Amino acid sequence: MKLAKVPIVQVCAYQIALLQDSLQKLAGMNDQPPTYGQPVPAPCLYELTQEEMQQLAPPERSIVLMDEHVFQHFPTKWSGYRILLVPPGEQNKTFCTLELLSEQLLALGANRQSLLVAVGGGVVTDLVGYLAASFMRGVACAFVPTTVLAQVDAALGGKNGINVGLHKNMLGTIRQPEFIAINREYLATLPDLEWANGFAEIIKYGWIDDVAILEILESSNLPYFQKNLSEFSLLSARCTSIKNRIVAADEFENGERKKLNFGHTVGHALETLYRLPHGHAVSLGMRAALRLSEIHEGLDPSADRRLAIMLQQYQLPTSLELDELQVLDLLMHDKKRNGTNIDFILLERAGKAVIRQLSREEIRMGLSTIQAT
Amino acid sequence: MKLAKVPIVQVCAYQIALLQDSLQKLAGMNDQPPTYGQPVPAPCLYELTQEEMQQLAPPERSIVLMDEHVFQHFPTKWSGYRILLVPPGEQNKTFCTLELLSEQLLALGANRQSLLVAVGGGVVTDLVGYLAASFMRGVACAFVPTTVLAQVDAALGGKNGINVGLHKNMLGTIRQPEFIAINREYLATLPDLEWANGFAEIIKYGWIDDVAILEILESSNLPYFQKNLSEFSLLSARCTSIKNRIVAADEFENGERKKLNFGHTVGHALETLYRLPHGHAVSLGMRAALRLSEIHEGLDPSADRRLAIMLQQYQLPTSLELDELQVLDLLMHDKKRNGTNIDFILLERAGKAVIRQLSREEIRMGLSTIQAT
Numbered sequence: 048m049k050l051a052k053v054p055i056v057q058v059c060a061y062q063i064a065l066l067q068d069s070l071q072k073l074a075g076m077n078d079q080p081p082t083y084g085q086p087v088p089a090p091c092l093y094e095l096t097q098e099e100m101q102q103l104a105p106p107e108r109s110i111v112l113m114d115e116h117v118f119q120h121f122p123t124k125w126s127g128y129r130i131l132l133v134p135p136g137e138q139n140k141t142f143c144t145l146e147l148l149s150e151q152l153l154a155l156g157a158n159r160q161s162l163l164v165a166v167g168g169g170v171v172t173d174l175v176g177y178l179a180a181s182f183m184r185g186v187a188c189a190f191v192p193t194t195v196l197a198q199v200d201a202a203l204g205g206k207n208g209i210n211v212g213l214h215k216n217m218l219g220t221i222r223q224p225e226f227i228a229i230n231r232e233y234l235a236t237l238p239d240l241e242w243a244n245g246f247a248e249i250i251k252y253g254w255i256d257d258v259a260i261l262e263i264l265e266s267s268n269l270p271y272f273q274k275n276l277s278e279f280s281l282l283s284a285r286c287t288s289i290k291n292r293i294v295a296a297d298e299f300e301n302g303e304r305k306k307l308n309f310g311h312t313v314g315h316a317l318e319t320l321y322r323l324p325h326g327h328a329v330s331l332g333m334r335a336a337l338r339l340s341e342i343h344e345g346l347d348p349s350a351d352r353r354l355a356i357m358l359q360q361y362q363l364p365t366s367l368e369l370d371e372l373q374v375l376d377l378l379m380h381d382k383k384r385n386g387t388n389i390d391f392i393l394l395e396r397a398g399k400a401v402i403r404q405l406s407r408e409e410i411r412m413g414l415s416t417i418q419a420t
Numbered sequence: 421m422k423l424a425k426v427p428i429v430q431v432c433a434y435q436i437a438l439l440q441d442s443l444q445k446l447a448g449m450n451d452q453p454p455t456y457g458q459p460v461p462a463p464c465l466y467e468l469t470q471e472e473m474q475q476l477a478p479p480e481r482s483i484v485l486m487d488e489h490v491f492q493h494f495p496t497k498w499s500g501y502r503i504l505l506v507p508p509g510e511q512n513k514t515f516c517t518l519e520l521l522s523e524q525l526l527a528l529g530a531n532r533q534s535l536l537v538a539v540g541g542g543v544v545t546d547l548v549g550y551l552a553a554s555f556m557r558g559v560a561c562a563f564v565p566t567t568v569l570a571q572v573d574a575a576l577g578g579k580n581g582i583n584v585g586l587h588k589n590m591l592g593t594i595r596q597p598e599f600i601a602i603n604r605e606y607l608a609t610l611p612d613l614e615w616a617n618g619f620a621e622i623i624k625y626g627w628i629d630d631v632a633i634l635e636i637l638e639s640s641n642l643p644y645f646q647k648n649l650s651e652f653s654l655l656s657a658r659c660t661s662i663k664n665r666i667v668a669a670d671e672f673e674n675g676e677r678k679k680l681n682f683g684h685t686v687g688h689a690l691e692t693l694y695r696l697p698h699g700h701a702v703s704l705g706m707r708a709a710l711r712l713s714e715i716h717e718g719l720d721p722s723a724d725r726r727l728a729i730m731l732q733q734y735q736l737p738t739s740l741e742l743d744e745l746q747v748l749d750l751l752m753h754d755k756k757r758n759g760t761n762i763d764f765i766l767l768e769r770a771g772k773a774v775i776r777q778l779s780r781e782e783i784r785m786g787l788s789t790i791q792a793t
Contacts, residue, residue, distance in 0.1 A: 142515045149584050149591060153753055181550075181591040184581060185672075208557060211522050218522060218554040220593070299558075380526055 087298045088291035089205065089223040093280065094230055097124070103226065104164050104189055110157055112148065112175045114167030117193050120236040125166065129155050133171050137318075137325075140170050140210050142218075145178055152182060162187045162225070168194035168241075169201030169325070173219070176207025180220040188224045193233035195245025195279075196326060199252075199286040202227050204294040204307075213377060215315050221299055229283070231276045240324060242273055243362040247310075247326030250357055251333060252286045255309045255392070255400035256293075260285065261357070269361050306400040309392040310336055313413065316378040321367065330363040335413035340393040342412060343403060350397060351416070366419040374414060375407050460671045461664035462578065462596040466653065467603055470497070476599060477537050477562055483530055485521065485548045487540030490566050493609040498539065502528050506544050510691075510698075513543050513583050515591075518551055525555060535560045535598070541567035541614075542574030542698070545597075546589070549580025553593040561597045566606035568618025568652075569699060572625075572659040575600050577667040577680075586750065588688050594672055602656070604649045615646055616735040617699030620683075623730055624706060625659045628682045628765070628773035629666075633658060634730070642734050679773040682765040683709055686786065689751040694740065703736040708786035713766040715785060716776060723770060724789070739792040747787060748780050 095103070111128045116135050131151050134144060152161070163186060165175035172190045179188035192202035208219020234242075246269065253260035263282060272279040290307065297304040314332030317323055323331075337354055340346035355365045381389060388404035395401055468476070484501045489508050504524050507517060525534070536559060538548035545563045552561035565575035581592020607615075619642065626633035636655060645652040663680065670677040687705030690696055696704075710727055713719035728738045754762060761777035768774055 142519060145591070146515060146584055153587065153590075177554075178591075181554075181581075181593060183590065184579065184592045184594050206557065208554075211519055214526065217526075217556065218518070218551075219557045220554060221557050 087205070087223055088203065088294050090226045091203070091287050091291065092226055092228050093284070095228045100228060101127075103228075104162055108160055109162045109164050110152060110155055111164045111166055112171065112178075114171045114193065117167050117233065121233070128164075131155070133167060133174060135167070135170065137170055137210070137322075140174055140208075142209055142211075144174060145181075145209060148174070148178055149182055152178075157182070157186070159183050159186055162189060164189050164191060165202075165224075166191040166193060168192065168197045172197055172202045172224075173207045173216070174209065176205070176222065176224065177209055177219050179224075180207065180222045185222075190224045190227045191233075192227065192229060194237060194241050195234060195283075196241070196248060197245075198229050198234075199245055199283050200248040200290065203287055203290045204304075205298065213319050214380065215319055223298075229287070231280055234273075234276060234279070239269070239273075239362065242269055244324045244326030246272075246361040247329045247333075247358075247363055249282065249286055250354075250361065250363075251307075251309055251329065252289050254333065254337075254354070254394060254397055255306050256289050256398060257285070258398040261353075261397060264357055264361070302402070305390055305402050306392055308390075309333065309394075309400055312336075312378060312381055312389060312391055313374070313410070315381065316374045317367065317369065320373060320377060321369070323367075327364050330358050330365070331367055331417045334358075334365060334417050335410075336391070336393060338416040339391070339405065339409070339413040340395075343405075343409075344393050344395050344401065346394050346396060350394070353397075366417050368419045369414065369417070371411060371414045371418070375411060378410065379407055460578070460596055461576065461667050463599045464576070464660050464664065465599055465601050466657070468601045473601060474500075476601075477535055481533055482535045482537050483525060483528055484537045484539055485544065485551075487544045487566065490540050490606065494606070501537075504528070506540060506547060508540070508543065510543055510583070510695075513547055513581075515582055515584075517547060518554075518582060521547070521551055522555055525551075530555070530559070532556050532559055535562060537562050537564060538575075538597075539564040539566060541565065541570045545570055545575045546580045546592070547582065549578070549595065549597065550582055550592050552597075553580060553595045563597045563600045564606075565600065565602060567610060567614050568607060568656075569614070569621060570618075571602050571607075572618055572656050573621040573663065576660055576663045577677075578671065586692050587753065588692055596671075602660070604653055607646075607649060607652070612642070612646075612735065613697060615642055617697045619734040620699030620702045620706075620731075620736055622655065622659055623727075623734065623736075624680075624682055624702065625662050627706065627710075627727070627767060627770055628679050629662050629771060630658070631771040634726075634770060637730055637734070675775070678763055678775050679765055681763075682706065682767075682773055685709075685751060685754055685762060685764055686747070686783070688754065689747045690740065690742065693746060693750060694742070696740075700737050703731050703738070704740055704790045707731075707738060707790050708783075709764070709766060711789040712764070712778065712782070712786040713768075716778075716782075717766050717768050717774065719767050719769065723767070726770075739790050741792045742787065742790070744784060744787045744791070748784055751783065752780055 106127045109128060111125045111130045112133050113130055114135050115132045118132055131148060163175055163179045165172045165188060172192060175188055179186050190202040192198045205221050205223040208216035211217035253264060293304055293307060310329040310333035313335045314329040317331055318325055318328035334354060337351050341348055358365050388406050391403050391405040392400050393403050479500045482501060484498045484503045485506050486503055487508050488505045491505055504521060536548055536552045538545045538561060545565060548561055552559050563575040565571045578594050578596040581589035584590040666677055666680060683702040683706035686708045687702040690704055691698055691701035707727060710724045714721055731738050761779050764776050764778040765773050766776050
């Protein structure tokens with residue numbers, strides 16, 4: 048393991064300072080409805096005890112919105128709180144769920160001073176984030192991500208949203224939660240597929256920003272991290288600090304933040320069309336982007352082999368039987384469209400992403416790499 | 421007419437300065453998606469020519485979302501623009517309409533650089549405001565209010581939203597448009613009912629902030645303003661400057677802005693339960709609030725007679741056959757709820773509003789005043 052050799056964020060001191068900050072901040076907003084002026088990035092708090100959580104999110108003003116699966120695994124963890132169950136899965140990230148939840152919030156007596164606590168994966172934090180941005184024109188929220196994917200990526204950065212028809216996250220906002228509480232205990236019951244799913248984003252951070260992550264990943268494998276949660280926490284904190292740095296510099300995605308979409312432009316289209324898990328779709332999207340980086344940025348062709356091996360090592364797919372024209376059609380409706388071209392993230396080299404505009408025909412070249420033969 | 425005696429906003433110089441400001445601002449944001457950092461209040465521009473409008477909202481990046489009724493009256497006014505028709509009426513202020521419009525925006529090629537221009541009454545500006553706040557996580561919008569109500573109130577201040585079930589504006593945001601273009605030509609085809617509807621809000625500004633407005637209103641009547649649109653513009657500009665001043669001081673309604681809800685707490689419940697026009701409901705709500713002001717603030721009882729005469733003068737109702745318990749039940753779910761009490765706007769005197777917390781039973785006392793016998 049190369050982990051010890053790599054300088055990482057000093058998690059403990061960092062988290063205590065942030066915790067105190069947050070406590071003060073939350074105490075100060077007793078009677079004030081929240082606004083859009085939340086700090087960026089929202090504080091990430093690691094391994095909070097349930098007692099600390101109750102200080103930050105007092106049961107009398109908090110309502111917990113919890114993924115049904117998580118509730119089955121941790122039925123008593125949030126006792127003392129009012130709990131709403133959120134139906135799991137991407138297919139429920141719709142306005143229908145939002146409407147249902149807002150009716151239920153009213154029935155539970157929610158008001159403008161309420162704090163909505165989202166406990167679940169990216170679907171739940173996306174839904175609750177948008178709900179909190181909209182409910183009574185904005186109430187406070189906090190996220191407790193329970194999957195690898197949500198802990199290293201989806202719960203961070205303030206993007207939220209729902210799907211409209213085939214269009215992922217077509218309606219949503221960018222708005223930071225009050226804080227994000229990251230506890231590794233939730234990972235203990237996570238299925239292997241969900242672990243792999245999250246590692247796609249960890250691999251992404253390596254390629255766009257931090258080759259040390261690639262080296263850490265290459266020297267280990269998925270079962271190792273599943274068994275050694277404290278080692279995983281170090282890797283995870285490394286990823287969150289990258290994301291937080293980028294989001295702080297460019298909250299509304301005018302430039303730098305676009306780099307976090309590496310693998311996601313093709314990925315989102317594949318995810319929607321073939322109902323792939325997000326991480327599987329992003330893995331394929333990264334392969335397509337690497338091929339396009341070879342063509343347009345002169346990326347060393349050995350990179351593709353390096354990525355393919357890594358994907359296999361973390362139980363992620365490297366190819367798919369796909370209909371290129373259908374994928375391109377959906378992709379051209381992506382939010383990242385800019386006239387007839389699409390903002391596309393390419394690599395100059397491992398650890399160095401660049402933003403380029405590619406046309407439909409140029410993107411098509413990347414798709415052939417991942418076409419299963 | 422007392423209008424000439426009252427100092428009013430110097431509309432011309434004001435609007436030209438703002439127009440130039442806006443032009444520069446919009447020109448500068450060519451490639452940048454809009455954020456939540458819009459200026460407060462958004463500039464109000466009076467009597468823009470269609471040519472000036474095209475400079476501010478270039479047809480190539482703008483999509484006009486227009487009330488169907490307005491389109492029938494002004495079918496060629498927005499020629500050269502891509503136009504989407506919005507179904508009219510409060511019953512269409514739902515997520516269903518929002519979803520439909522977002523699909524249509526995609527079909528028209530909208531992207532993050534698009535500017536959504538809402539042309540219509542408060543329903544359209546509320547819908548399009550929320551759509552713009554959410555579509556692709558936020559695009560720019562501008563409002564062209566076409567009713568008295570929207571020109572003096574609904575289009576100003578950045579509040580937007582949709583109804584969920586019986587709950588008015590349950591989901592929405594507070595977010596300013598790029599600018600608001602107020603043109604009196606749209607009022608020429610407005611039905612009498614809609615004129616009266618808007619005057620309820622004008623009466624409100626008088627009672628909460630500016631007794632001169634009450635004097636202007638008492639010395640005239642509805643047909644006078646319908647025939648003398650330039651006189652109406654002066655009155656309207658007086659109202660918008662009050663609203664803009666209050667919104668600028670308290671965009672997110674932590675205090676001062678709540679005063680604009682005078683008559684609206686009871687009003688919203690009546691509007692929903694009895695499907696009243698907004699202005700009719702607010703008129704009744706103001707009468708109830710005046711009665712409660714007598715009880716709690718020692719308001720001179722002659723005020724109620726003064727308000728009742730004024731409502732009749734402007735073709736607004738003074739009583740209604742209502743089910744008090746049903747009204748109270750709905751009202752206690754209002755966004756303005758604060759524990760078991762509700763933030764309620766009362767008057768110390770004409771022109772001076774105060775925020776108080778009232779209980780269900782206290783509010784009930786106000787309802788008997790407007791009960792039709």
